[in-house]
Amino acid sequence: MRIPSLAAAALLACGTAAAQVPDGALLGSACAGCHGVTGEGGHGIPSIRQMHGREHFVELMRAFRANERPNTVMGRIARGYTEAEIAALAAHFARAQ
Amino acid sequence: MTISRRTLLAAAPVAAAALAAPSLARAQNAGRVVIIGGGFGGASAARFARDRFPALDVTLIEQNRTFTTCPYGNLVLAGRRTIESITFGYERLAARGVRVVHQRATAIDPQAKRVRLSDGAEVPYDRLVVSPGIDLRWGAIERYDQAASARMPHGWAPYVQPITVLERQLREMRQGGVFVMAIPDNPFRCPPGPYERISMVAEYFKRHNPRAKILALDAKNGFSKQPLFQDAWEELYPGMIEWRGASNDGRVTAVNPEALECVTEFRDRVRGDVVNVIPPQMAGQIARDAGLANASGWCPIKPATFESAQVSDIWVLGDATIAAPMPKSGFAASTQAKHAIACIAASLAGREPPPAVYFNTCYSHVGEDYGISIVGVFRGGERLTEVEGSGGISPRNSALPADRRAEFRRLEAIYADGWYDAITGEMFG
Known part of the structure; x- marks a missing residue:
């Protein structure tokens, strides 16, 4: 797997395309409405913080999207986000403290 | 729908760069x-x-x-x-x-x-x-003003009237009485709210006032989550709830607070033992x-x-x-x-x-x-x-x-x- 260097990514982010780069923390703030400010979960709602590695988070969202995993709201939610946004969310919750 | 795992992973480092941006912004x-x-x-x-x-x-x-x-x-x-x-x-x-x-x-x-x-x-x-x-549009329903709302509570803006005013009336309602609701047209605060309210009042009646009825007079012909609510009402509270939409003369245009009465578009007069009027609203x-x-x-x-x-x-x-x-x-x-x-x-x-x-x-x-x-x-x-x-x-x-x-x-x-x-x-x- 090839991963673009951080410097290259930063260049991208500083260019005119910056406004189109998903902001994981801002997107993730919507998840906070049910999963808590840091994704900690509680009251029957699962934690989405740290315990999921980045890839696991992405796989879960992909399974929700495809209705391949039993869920109540997550399928309906996951289908509203782009691949880049899900990746940004995964990165955000992997770091959330 | 499936997502290519490769594009997802490839996108991640770009997102990571975006995460670094706020610290720059802070300054x-x-x-x-x-x-x-x-x-x-x-x-x-x-x-x-x-x-x-x-x-x-x-x-x-x-x-x-x-x-x-x-x-x-x-x-x-x-x-x-x-x-x-x-x-x-x-x-x-x-x-x-x-x-x-x-x-x-x-x-x-x-x-x-x-x-x-x-x-x-x-x-x-x-x-x-x-x-x-929101503010409530007093007078949009004829004679429904702040004084009328003491007798016919709205329970829709807690800073104007606490929900406990309506709660008290429900607790004091006679056995087998009728709870009437007037529900506004769109747009209004909390589209599924009136129908959750019907459900929660029904839950209370089922336990404490099982012969009571609920009559909802609605200025619309449809509402949020309608099939789910109506399925549940039939399942949980059979025979208790009647919902009348606009095309069935459900639109309330006036009230008579002394008589606890709603008057519909085509002049039907509907009396309740407890009447909850949710009036039209504005910013x-x-x-x-x-x-x-x-x-x-x-x-x-x-x-x-x-x-x-x-x-x-x-x-x-x-x-x-x-x-x-x-x-x-x-x-x-x-x-x-x-x-x-x-x-x-x-x-x-x-x-x-x-x-x-x-x-x-x-x-x-x-x-x-x-x-x-x-x-x-x-x-x-x-x-x-x-x-x-x-x-x-x-x-x-x-x-x-x-x-x-x-x-x-x-x-x-x-x-x-x-x-x-x-x-x-x-x-x-």
């Missing part, structure tokens, strides 16, 4: 942000601004010392919650560094960029957030006075940012805005708030606003261990649009395997409570 985005209104929009905006953009100077102007949520007011009617359990203070927000001012904002001067308070003081701002909630007064509302009484916004479409450097949030297809809900106000704060920080730093993605989930309790939901993901550009193929309501019974139905409804009831704790925890915890 550049100092500015005075003043927020009017400490409800779902305003309190969420204040908390998010403190957490995410600590260089911002944040003042929250809220006339009341406590906030009682509209959500879960219906559970007070059911006897499941006390009003104390849905009432919160602003101490924690203050401890987080928000300057909380318990005054009424009486005027906005958008030229001088100042907010005037009821004690005469003035608060200067660089960017203003107005999240004023809160400060927004209308400041020129943020148009002739409809609601506030047009720019969908990409939630900045006022009418007055610059002012952002408007929540129920007061024209944001269809987003509903007037607390969750919607909260995601609008966070996006607005990110846009404000960007504008203070001379940067472009982030892409606009908004989100909403509205749970409704319809009975014991029985919850339902509606979800929406929205994007703002020239217009506000719901993402095609996403969102929508919980599956109907007919779409669920028989052995999964009860568990699905039970989980949504649990998640509803989890949502309530999470969102109020974010605002006030």
Whole structure:
């Protein structure tokens, strides 16, 4: 797997395309409405913080999207986000403290 | 739909670079942000601004010392919650560094960029957030004014009338009596709210007043989560609830408070033992006075940012805005708030606003261990649009395997409570 260097990514982010780069923390703030400010979960709602590695988070969202995993709201939610946004969310919750 | 794993992983490092951006922004985005209104929009905006953009100077102007949520007011009617359990203070927000001012904002001067308070003081701002909630349109239903609302409670704006007024009337209602509701046309605060209320009153009646009836008079021909509510009513409260839509003369145009009577469009007179009138609404007064509302009484916004479409450097949030297809809900106000704060920080730093993605989930309790939901993901550009193929309501019974139905409804009831704790925890915890 090839991963673009951080410097290259930063260049991208500083260019005119910056406004189109998903902001994981801002997107993730919507998840906070049910999963808590840091994704900690509680009251029957699962934690989405740290315990999921980045890839696991992405796989879960992909399974929700495809209705391949039993869920109540997550399928309906996951289908509203782009691949880049899900990746940004995964990165955000992997770091959330 | 499937997602290519390769594109997902390839996109991640770019997203990681975006995560690094806020620390750069912090040095550049100092500015005075003043927020009017400490409800779902305003309190969420204040908390998010403190957490995410600590260089911002944040003042929250809220006339009341406590906030009682509209959500879960219906559970007070059911006897499941006390009003104390849905009432919160602003101490924690203050401890987080928000300057909380318990005054009424009486005027906005958008030229001088100042907010005037009821004690005469003035608060200067660089960017203003107005999240004023709703006012009730007294007189829009003939003879339904504030005096009439004491006899025929609305229970739709806790800062005007606590839900306990309606609760008391329900508790005192005679056995076998009739509970009448008048429900307004769109747009109004909390589209599924009246139908959750029908459900929670029915739950109470089932236990304590089993011969009582509920008659809902609706100015619309359809409503939010309608098939789910109606399936549940038939299942849980058979024979108790009658719903009359607009084409069945359901629109209430006048009331006779002395007689506890609603008068419909075609002059049917409907008497109740307890009558709950939810009148038409409009944006809160400060927004209308400041020129943020148009002739409809609601506030047009720019969908990409939630900045006022009418007055610059002012952002408007929540129920007061024209944001269809987003509903007037607390969750919607909260995601609008966070996006607005990110846009404000960007504008203070001379940067472009982030892409606009908004989100909403509205749970409704319809009975014991029985919850339902509606979800929406929205994007703002020239217009506000719901993402095609996403969102929508919980599956109907007919779409669920028989052995999964009860568990699905039970989980949504649990998640509803989890949502309530999470969102109020974010605002006030």
